Amino acid sequence: MRRGAGAFAIAAVCGLALAGCSSDSSKPELKVSGAYMPQPVGDGEMAAGYVIVKNTGGSADKLTSVTSTLSDDISMHVTKDQKMEQVSSLPVPAKGELDLERGGNHLMFMGLKKQPKLGETVAVELHFEKTDPITVELPVKETTYNPKNS
């Protein structure tokens, strides 16, 4: 309880200070944006997911696993020379970002329990080495959706 209240007080102070509060933190400060899942084609058994994890903190973190009710088998992939390769974690650099995007790194959902349909959202929990898990809602977009083209 004490710890939770303390964190809340710090958050309130940061809100008032507006700037410079998290920038001198030595801990990772993560924020997720740009999340989406392209609608899988046909009755495909797998889907990809994309998020951007921004770290404004002074130390690096790692995305270590991803969980969701959509699938029990979610892995992290990097793309090298047009080929996918599974990795056990993805780095979130200090004062940098982890970018999952089309043609590059992505989340891979295997053995889908249901078909995600356009307009729905898929709740996903991102687990990190240092930071507490972050829940993200991935909106299901057109199969060919790419935020860079819209």
Ligand SMILES: [Cu+2]
């Ligand atoms: Cu993949």
